[in-house]
Amino acid sequence: MGRLGRVGITGRGLVVALPYLWLLLFFVVPFVIVLKISFSDVTLAIPPYKPLLEWVGKNSLAIKVNFDNYAFLFTDSLYLHAFANSVKVAFLSTLACLLIGYPMAYGIARAKPSLRNVLLLLVILPFWTSLLLRVYAWIGLLKANGVINNILMSLGVIHEPLTMLYTPFAMYVGIVYSYLPFLILPLYANLEKMDWQLLEAAEDLGCRPWQAFYKITLPLSRNGILAGSMLVFIPAVGEFVIPALLGGPNALMIGRVLWDEFFSNRAWPVASAVAILLLILLVPFMMWYQSVQARETAGAR
Amino acid sequence: MTTTSGGVVKAQPWNDPSARPYVEVERISKTFGDFKAVNDVSLKIYKGEIFCLLGASGCGKTTLLRMLGGFETPTDGKILIDGEDMTDVPPYERPVNMMFQSYALFPHMNVEQNVAFGLKQDRIPKSEIRDRVATMLDLVKMSDFAKRKPHQLSGGQRQRVALARSLVKRPKLLLLDEPLGALDKKLREHTQFELISLQDKLGVTFIVVTHDQEEAMTLASRIGVMNHGEIVQAGTPSEIYEFPSSKFVADFVGSVNIFEGQLIEDEPDYVRIGSAELGGTIYVSHGISAPPEAIVWAAVRPEKIFMSTAPPQAAADNVVRGTVQDIAYLGDLSIYLVRLATGKVVRVTRPNTSRHAEAISWDQQVYLSWDATSPVVVTR
Numbered sequence: 001m002g003r004l005g006r007v008g009i010t011g012r013g014l015v016v017a018l019p020y021l022w023l024l025l026f027f028v029v030p031f032v033i034v035l036k037i038s039f040s041d042v043t044l045a046i047p048p049y050k051p052l053l054e055w056v057g058k059n060s061l062a063i064k065v066n067f068d069n070y071a072f073l074f075t076d077s078l079y080l081h082a083f084a085n086s087v088k089v090a091f092l093s094t095l096a097c098l099l100i101g102y103p104m105a106y107g108i109a110r111a112k113p114s115l116r117n118v119l120l121l122l123v124i125l126p127f128w129t130s131l132l133l134r135v136y137a138w139i140g141l142l143k144a145n146g147v148i149n150n151i152l153m154s155l156g157v158i159h160e161p162l163t164m165l166y167t168p169f170a171m172y173v174g175i176v177y178s179y180l181p182f183l184i185l186p187l188y189a190n191l192e193k194m195d196w197q198l199l200e201a202a203e204d205l206g207c208r209p210w211q212a213f214y215k216i217t218l219p220l221s222r223n224g225i226l227a228g229s230m231l232v233f234i235p236a237v238g239e240f241v242i243p244a245l246l247g248g249p250n251a252l253m254i255g256r257v258l259w260d261e262f263f264s265n266r267a268w269p270v271a272s273a274v275a276i277l278l279l280i281l282l283v284p285f286m287m288w289y290q291s292v293q294a295r296e297t298a299g300a301r
Numbered sequence: 302m303t304t305t306s307g308g309v310v311k312a313q314p315w316n317d318p319s320a321r322p323y324v325e326v327e328r329i330s331k332t333f334g335d336f337k338a339v340n341d342v343s344l345k346i347y348k349g350e351i352f353c354l355l356g357a358s359g360c361g362k363t364t365l366l367r368m369l370g371g372f373e374t375p376t377d378g379k380i381l382i383d384g385e386d387m388t389d390v391p392p393y394e395r396p397v398n399m400m401f402q403s404y405a406l407f408p409h410m411n412v413e414q415n416v417a418f419g420l421k422q423d424r425i426p427k428s429e430i431r432d433r434v435a436t437m438l439d440l441v442k443m444s445d446f447a448k449r450k451p452h453q454l455s456g457g458q459r460q461r462v463a464l465a466r467s468l469v470k471r472p473k474l475l476l477l478d479e480p481l482g483a484l485d486k487k488l489r490e491h492t493q494f495e496l497i498s499l500q501d502k503l504g505v506t507f508i509v510v511t512h513d514q515e516e517a518m519t520l521a522s523r524i525g526v527m528n529h530g531e532i533v534q535a536g537t538p539s540e541i542y543e544f545p546s547s548k549f550v551a552d553f554v555g556s557v558n559i560f561e562g563q564l565i566e567d568e569p570d571y572v573r574i575g576s577a578e579l580g581g582t583i584y585v586s587h588g589i590s591a592p593p594e595a596i597v598w599a600a601v602r603p604e605k606i607f608m609s610t611a612p613p614q615a616a617a618d619n620v621v622r623g624t625v626q627d628i629a630y631l632g633d634l635s636i637y638l639v640r641l642a643t644g645k646v647v648r649v650t651r652p653n654t655s656r657h658a659e660a661i662s663w664d665q666q667v668y669l670s671w672d673a674t675s676p677v678v679v680t681r
Contacts, residue, residue, distance in 0.1 A: 200372055201405035203392045205419030205470065215418075219409050 031279075038272035039065045048266045069273035079257060079274065083281065086254040089168075089243075090236035093175040094183075097232050098225065100176065101183040105224075106217075108184070109191035120188070123181050135174055135245050142170050142246070171247035175236055182235075183228035190224025191217075223292050230289035234282055254278055313537075314347040315523065321384075323348040323506055324369070324474060329378030330530075331364050338364040340530035341378075351500055351507040353517035355554070356527035362510045363478060365527070369508060370399045370476050383473055393422075398472040402479040404463035406451040412438070412462050413447040419470045437465040440499065457488050464496075468503065477509045481516060493519045514554050518542070526550050542602075547681050551600040558606070558647050560599045567593055572678065573618070574599055580643040584618030586673035591680045598679050603650040605675040608637060610661065613670045620670045623647060625663055637661065639669060 040049040041064070056062045073079040108119045126134060141147045142164040149161040164170050194217065202212035240255030247253070254274065261271035314320035322345035331339040339361040346352045354362040367373045369380060371392035380387045387395055398419070406415050416437055420430045438444045441461040451459055460480065467475055480496065481489045497520060500507050511517050517524050518538045525535040526549075534546045545551035548559060562576030562583060574583040574597060583599045591597055607613070613620055623639035626646060630653075637649045647669060661667060 195403065195405065197401055197403055197405045198407060200392070201399075201401055201407070202418070203372075204370060204397075204399045205466070206393050206422035208393055211422070216407060 034272045034275055037268050038069055038276050039067070040269050041066050041068075042267055042269050047268065049268050066269070069269045070277075072270060073273055073277060078252075079254075082252045082254045082257045083277070085252050086237045086239075087281075089171070089175070089251075089253060090233050090239070093172060093179065093236050094229050094233045096172065096176045097180050097183040098229060101180050101187060101228065102225070104180075105184045105187035105191055105228075108188050109194065110196070123184050123188075126181065131178060132241065135178065135242055138170070138174055138177065138246060139165060142173070165246065166248035168247060168251060171243050171251050174242040174246040175239060178242060179232040179236060182231040186227040186231060187221065187224040190221050190227070194220060223295060226292045227289065230285055230292070234285055234289070237282060238278055314350075315345065320347060322346060323350075323383060324508070325379075325381040326365075326369075327379040327381070329365070329368060329375045329380065331361075331368060331373060332376045337530050339368070339375075342530070342532050344525065344532065344535070346506065346508065348506055349504055350522045351497070351509060351520050353509045353511055353521035353524045354527055355511055355514060355517040355524050357553070358512060360527040361530035362512075362527045364530075366399075366476050366478055366508065366510045369474070370397055371395050372399075396473040397476060398467040398470055398474075399476040400463050400467045400478065400480055402482055404451075404459045404483075406459060406462055406466070408451055411448050411450050412443060412454070415451070415462055416466045416469050419466065423470070433469055437469045440502075441465045456483050456485075457492065460484060460492065464499070468499075468505065471503075472505060474506050474508065477507060479511055480509060482511075482513075489516070490519075496520065518554075524554075526553060528553075543677070545600065545677060545679065547679050548598050548600070551677060551679060556603055556648055557600045558603065560601070560645075562597060562599060564591060564593055564595050564597055567591070571673070574678070578643060578645050579621055580641055580645075581621055582618055583676055584673050585676050585678055589678045589680070591678075595680065599676040600679060601671055601676045603636070603648040604634075604652075606647065606649045606669050606671050608639070608649050608651060608661065609668050609670075610665065612668050619673065619676075620668060621647075622666065622668055625661060625665045625667060628661075628663065637667075639667060 036052055037049055040052055042048060043050050050064075052063055052065065054062050054064060104123070108116055108123070111119055139146070143149070144161040144163065144165070146165070148164070149158075152158045153161065198216050198220075199209075199212045202216050203209065207215060238255045238258075239253060240259055243251040243253040243256055244259070258271050258274045258278070261267045261274060265271075314322075324344070324346040326342055326344040326346075329339060329342050330337065342361075342365060344352075354365060356362045364373060368375050371387070371390060375388060378388075382395070382397065387397075392399075407418065410418065413434055416434045417430050420433060425433075435444070438447055441464055443458065443461050443465060446454060446458060446462075451462070454462065460483070464480070481492055484492060493516060507520075509517070509520055511520075521538055523535060523537055524541050525532045526541060527533065528549055534541060534550045536544075541550060541554050545554065545557075551557045552559065560574075560576040560579045560583060562574035562578070564572060565575045565582065566573040567588070569588045571587065572585050572589055574585065575581075576583055576599065585599065589597070621641055623641045625637055626640045627638040629636040632653070634650050634652045637651065639647045639649055641647060649669060
């Protein structure tokens with residue numbers, strides 16, 4: 001222990017302090033700023049809100065906390081609708097990801113070890129391209145004279161192009177496509193640890209293969225399912241880019257409302273209030289995810 | 302080394318041609334790619350037996366067991382259990398249960414739920430399940446741990462739960478894959494005898510896979526020694542130990558000194574073998590069936606060799622001189638490695654019957670001798 005040790009700085013202390021410092025700088029400070037803005041009045045200025053603290057007279061400092069922004073969110077049904085719709089979209093997307101992702105994760109986990117890495121790479125590969133580009137690519141696939149419509153028409157399956165782009169369908173496709181790896185990876189990590197002999201034991205005791213899956217694999221992969229679902233659900237609730245690009249004008253998502261308030265209406269206080277509410281909405285899910293993660297680590301002993 | 306059979310089959314149905322075998326394996330083979338894991342194996346196992354498949358890892362014993370359980374489909378051949386063809390019956394419809402080497406206890410269920418699993422699967426009434434599970438847990442002395450999860454149990458306790466789970470369905474045949482492999486030596490010895498008495502009580506036929514010859518000797522009514530996917534010899538533990546049919550079996554089961562030699566005299570009631578390896582002749586008091594001057598091997602167990610510092614009284618055949626090269630004191634007995642003039646090292650064991658035994662020490666000149674009945678002559 002050198003000079004640093006004498007002033008109470010140790011290697012262990014530094015290692016622990018660094019992530020906290022990071023969180024402080026890039027989460028707590030911005031959060032406090034947003035929280036502050038959400039309680040202020042809107043005004044035509046740069047920045048477009050009034051400070052919370054004001055000198056009144058000579059020696060008194062007044063704190064003006066404005067709850068109007070929050071009250072406004074509950075009076076205009078647009079915001080509650082957007083919240084509800086976001087949760088609905090996120091929920092259905094998570095469900096779709098689960099239905100598609102579970103068999104994929106299961107397949108990878110049961111593949112030959114040599115093949116497994118290739119399959120995993122294929123899941124991760126899309127991350128090498130920007131999300132925006134990949135979502136744009138879907139426009140080319142889904143539009144009226146896009147790839148899918150052209151193929152279907154040339155095969156004679158349909159005679160008029162299907163309207164897919166700018167519909168909820170396109171939005172779901174985009175969200176499920178983009179978030180699928182986030183579900184597959186934790187689920188794979190969970191299934192990969194599974195002792196497949198348990199399935200043989202279940203069959204030995206009278207289970208058909210699907211019963212063994214339902215009674216053994218599914219309950220044992222519960223933590224993987226929850227972790228993967230949270231990783232899809234939490235960001236999907238606040239998703240902005242995909243609904244904006246693929247969803248129609250009716251795709252009312254809270255992320256989009258936030259964007260509009262912030263940039264189009266320059267209503268920073270209201271936008272901040274939306275952000276804070278969104279955070280409050282998601283905190284229980286994040287805590288749940290955390291506890292699942294903790295259980296998973298404890299169970300891996 | 303014990304030569305008494307631990308198995309409960311007092312009568313010997315395998316010597317009775319009219320006895321009906323309970324499990325019949327007919328010329329079964331299994332190939333993975335171009336690897337023959339099991340090669341043309343036929344077996345007859347009788348009701349109430351503990352039959353041990355003994356062999357080194359990779360000899361095909363586990364594959365054979367898995368075919369009996371229905372987890373592998375034979376490439377060729379048939380399996381009959383209690384007269385019914387089971388070759389293509391999936392595991393969940395076989396009247397057979399398996400105890401896995403890893404125990405494969407369901408980690409998300411407690412002991413009770415693990416044991417009840419198979420019964421629930423068969424839609425047996427709740428009250429009956431409760432009774433049968435309780436009886437079974439009582440039998441394996443795990444009643445006090447019924448609510449524990451597998452990860453809260455010791456290795457020995459898990460082994461008991463696995464055993465209870467595989468026996469509670471009253472299978473016609475119980476397959477055990479290295480049942481005691483994960484236990485430490487003391488616990489293993491203790492559990493071997495428990496397993497035998499449990500099998501005696503329930504009368505279930507056991508087929509046990511093991512690589513541990515001592516375990517096979519203790520448990521088995523009969524042992525099938527496997528090598529390269531084939532059963533090279535099947536018989537009671539004492540038959541396997543005292544009358545091995547080949548060099549491989551003699552060497553694999555217990556330790557043995559093998560002397561290569563050539564038949565010099567081949568009479569109906571004795572043979573004499575000249576062995577360059579021994580530097581002398583070996584006299585064996587029984588005839589063998591081999592062509593004259595054939596190359597044969599005489600196998601002598603270490604405990605059947607007498608060692609003395611003075612020349613034995615009736616010095617004739619089967620006496621050889623050597624120098625003690627190494628001694629291993631094991632408490633109950635000592636192992637001596639004696640180097641002969643030819644360079645061959647012979648293994649001799651002597652029980653330490655006295656606490657102050659006559660000391661034979663390193664580099665001492667000794668005489669080794671054995672009875673004419675002791676060597677087993679094998680031709681392959």
